Amino acid sequence: MHIQSSQPPTGSVPEQIAFHRTELAPILSLYGRMVAAGEWRDYGISCLREVAVFSIFRRTAEMPLYRIEKRPKLRMKQGMYAVIGPNGQVLRRGHDLNAVLRVLERKFIKAVEN
Secondary structure (H helix, E strand, O other), X not given: OOOOOOOOOOOOOOOOOOOOHHHHHHHHHXXXXXXXXXXOOEEEEEEOOOOEEEEEEOOOOOOOOXXXXXXXXXXXXXXXXXXXXXXOOEEEEEOXXXXXXXXXXXXXXXXXXX
């Protein structure tokens, strides 16, 4: 008789990557401020095999303005967090989520000043 564990064996890759609540807190905090400023309107979260993506939209029926990605395979290289712009360009990549999100914070400050 074989009993399958619900936990993946140590060292194996999970079936899908997801954001932890400690990662979502700063993302949703920034998102809330941008919604209050009238800059962003909607978001979507995708949990895929190699990447978790938080997509930010100005309007629901559009392509995302920004994507915040978590790619654990890049953890030991350039960092597992990245902010991707509307044309697919990497705006910032790194190991620290808060540092990576600062690229969007600067855009928030500019939006409030205008």
